[in-house]
Each structure stands twice: as structure tokens, then as C-alpha cells.
Amino acid sequence: MTPDELTHSQFDTVYNLLSFSIAAQLFTAIFLLAAQGRVLARYRQAVLMSAIVCGIAAYHYFRIFDSFKQAFVTTAVGGRGTYVQAAGQSFNEAYRYVDWVLTVPLLLTELVVVLALARKLQNSLLYRLIPASALMIGLGYPGEISGDNAVRNVFGLLSTIPFLYILYVLFVELTRSLDRQPAAVRSTVSGIRYLLLATWGVYPIAYIIPLYAPHAGAAAWVVKQGGYSVADILAKCLYGLLIYKIARVKSTADEPDFAVREGVHTDQRVRVAA
């Protein structure tokens, strides 16, 4: 629940966090778009998708930022004053779900696509990951917009089932298909899965805060906004940059000419081949 009142510093902190997220996501998108030529053609789809995910997220943060600014008005006549909720406006928190329902299936697709697996295996993974992720977010939404804790509980639990299934596919099924990947790719994929686990873990924690700390107040709410922002930056920007790294490593491993042209250092080439 959005708090009724924020201090001037709390308002500024959320303002800065949301704008920081816009900057990180927008410029990661631009970087990845501009850098697509720096991987072999076969890996460009994954890099482009990473760019699009960051771009979509940046667009939604522009909306979240505007919604936040409109939801609060200053009480100050002179001096700094505090911020209270504007009549008839509310900070549209559920808006984040619109972002996630677009970006999360794309994030999972990027990861599968950049590995350039056999077509049959790739489709098998995608036909399970994409519906599961859409279900996970779709089931979370009714709980998020409900003011009723029982409803929030039920949908939170339901949403956890596809989440666990996604983890199963990523950590068990995907592992079986990593044998043929270069060593540096295996370790980056491993890192990327833990990044997903750690950042996606922030969302259920933020989701249950209203259940177990309904009167946590404005300070807890500011922390929650910070948690969402940082998790979104890591799960989109850092994740996208790691996809780019995998694409670079695989390009280097696939074609020695690429490594020479791109000036990849000999020690790195040896590490890739290991």
C-alpha cells in the first residue's frame, strides 16, 4: 500500500531511484543496440532481445516515474513541507506487472537463444519456460491488486508453482545441455541463473511485506521501491550484459578470425578453449 505521507527526503529518494532505473535501463538498451555488430551474426538475436527488454523496462519506468510524481503533492506553503497523496491519484504499483509480463518471457528466451542449442531442444525449453513465466506473473497480479490478505496469500502461493517449475527447468534440464558449451559459457550461464534466483527472490519478498508488516510505514515502503528498482536493474541490465558476454565468448570460440579482428587477448582465447 502506498503510504499517505512521505517526508521530503523520502520523496527525493524514491524520485532518484526511479530515475536511476530509467537511466540504467535506457542506456543499457542503447549500448546493446549499438554493440550488436560486435558478436557473430548467429548470436545477434539474443543481443537484440536483451536490448529490447531493457528498452521496454525503461519505457515502463518512465510511466512509473510519472505516476509517482502525480500521486503526491506537497503540503508546503513556505519551506519544504512533506508530500501527501493527491486526491484521486494513486501510485500505480501494479503497473510493474505490465512490464514483467512482456519482459520476463523475453529474458528467458534470450538465455536459451544465446546458447544456440539444437532447434528441437531449444523449442522444448521455450515451450515450457514461456508459458510458465506468463502464468507466474498472471497469477501474482490478482493478489497484488487485492486489498484482502487471504486473496494475496492464495495467489502468491499459486504463482510460486510456475516459479519453482522455471527453476527446475533452468537448473536441472538446462544443465544437461551445457556439456558442449565452452568453459567460460558454462560458468557465465551458471552465474546468470544465480542472478535470476537472487533478483527474482526480491519480488516475492516485496509481495509479502503488506501481509506480514501491514503497518510498516513509509520508510519500509521506500525500501521496497529501492528493492524493486535494484532488482529490475540487475535482472534486466546486468542480465542483458551477461547475455552479451556469452555471445562474445561464443563468437570468439566459434571463429578464430573473430578473436583476432576484435583483439581478444591470447590469454582469454586460451581460457575460452579450455
Next chain:
Amino acid sequence: MTPDELTHSQFDTVYNLLSFSIAAQLFTAIFLLAAQGRVLARYRQAVLMSAIVCGIAAYHYFRIFDSFKQAFVTTAVGGRGTYVQAAGQSFNEAYRYVDWVLTVPLLLTELVVVLALARKLQNSLLYRLIPASALMIGLGYPGEISGDNAVRNVFGLLSTIPFLYILYVLFVELTRSLDRQPAAVRSTVSGIRYLLLATWGVYPIAYIIPLYAPHAGAAAWVVKQGGYSVADILAKCLYGLLIYKIARVKSTADEPDFAVREGVHTDQRVRVAA
């Protein structure tokens, strides 16, 4: 502290300075993006990063510009009048820190990446420069938002420690790895370090103005905004263009074909080889 009142000319001066910064940063970013193909593939990462830094800075100056415009309202009923602070609005000066925490680690990374050092040496430099620069900015922030001079003093001093460490790494450690660089690169790197020293020196001066001249008034504040803007333009745009120059010089030195294709003049080629 933002002054309570600005004359019409003072308001216009800050307005113009902030807009000038947007123009310089936005179009340096566009230039560098468009020019990435004019260096060898191995140096494009550094040029792209320079473009991204200028882009991020331009985005933040748009926000700073908006914050400035909203923070002041005219007193004029007829005639020109003056500008006073709008109720409940304040010019969000701490916002600059959001920009720096993204751009400063990237600026240092560009410099290391464009030199195309051995991977081990590159990582060793980055693992020290990036955390130190994040620490420098993170420690400055609590002092900047505090109204208490003692707090401002303590955090200012703490922030100076990582700053000095960065200078040590750049001026002592980096120097050892410049031996294998072309002569023109050595002198440009040397120039770029002094540019960093000179422009970064503006920030602590602006930081301590409220400590030692608390009643310096609106005119001093306008000078401070000018100092920040010029320092940001030099530290991002000029710096980025120098990174581009290093990338061009190294491309020419690496491949004679590149020099011919790009029509680099013979005397310049000779100078590079020297």
C-alpha cells in the same frame, strides 16, 4: 543550499548553462555512436562506452534542468520581477550524484579498455578503480544532502581517501603499463589524466563552498552551477573525444591499411610510429 531568490539574469544564466550542457553531452553521445565504425573493432568498446557516458549525462541534465525550472517561480505581476523558490519544490542538487555513480566508474573503465592491455593487468586495474570510484561518490552523498557542516566535513574527508587512491592508480600504476603504447597514445593518456585531475578538482571546491562561504549568496551559487556544468562537459565530452582520439591513433598504429583507408596523413603516421 539553493538561494531563496535569483534575479532574472541569474535565472537565465543557470537556465542557459544547463541547456548548454544538455546540447554538448547529447550531441557528443550521438557523434561517438555514429563514429564507432571509424576505429578498429578492438577499440569500439571504449568508444561505445564514451558515447553511453555522454548519453547518461545528457539524460540527467534534462532532469536537472526540469528540477531547476520547477524550483523557481517568478514574482513578476508586470515587468520582469525576480525568481523565488516555489513552495515545496527544491532544486534537487543531490541528483548529480545519481549521474556520477553511473558515469564515473564507466569513465575510468573507458580509459583502461581503450589501451587494450593484457587481460590480467586490465582486470587488476578495473577491480581497484571501479570500487574506489563508487566509494568516492557514495561517501560524498550523505555530506551533500546534510545541512550539518560537521557531517559535510567528515564525509568530504572520507570521500577524499578513495579519490587519492584513484589518482595513485592512474598516475603511478597505470604509467608502468604505458611503455608498449605508441608515443601519441602515451601523451594523450597523460593529457587525459590531467584533464581528470583538473575537472574532478572542481567538484570538491563546489562541495566545500557551503562550508566556508555559507552566506555567499545567489551570485556564488550561480558560479557553482557554472563550475559543475563546465566540469561535467570537460570530464565527459572532451574526455570521450580524447578516448576516441586514442582509439584512432591506436587503429592507425596497429594496421597500416587502416591509415590508408581512413586517409590519415603521412606526417601523422610518422608521428604515431615514433
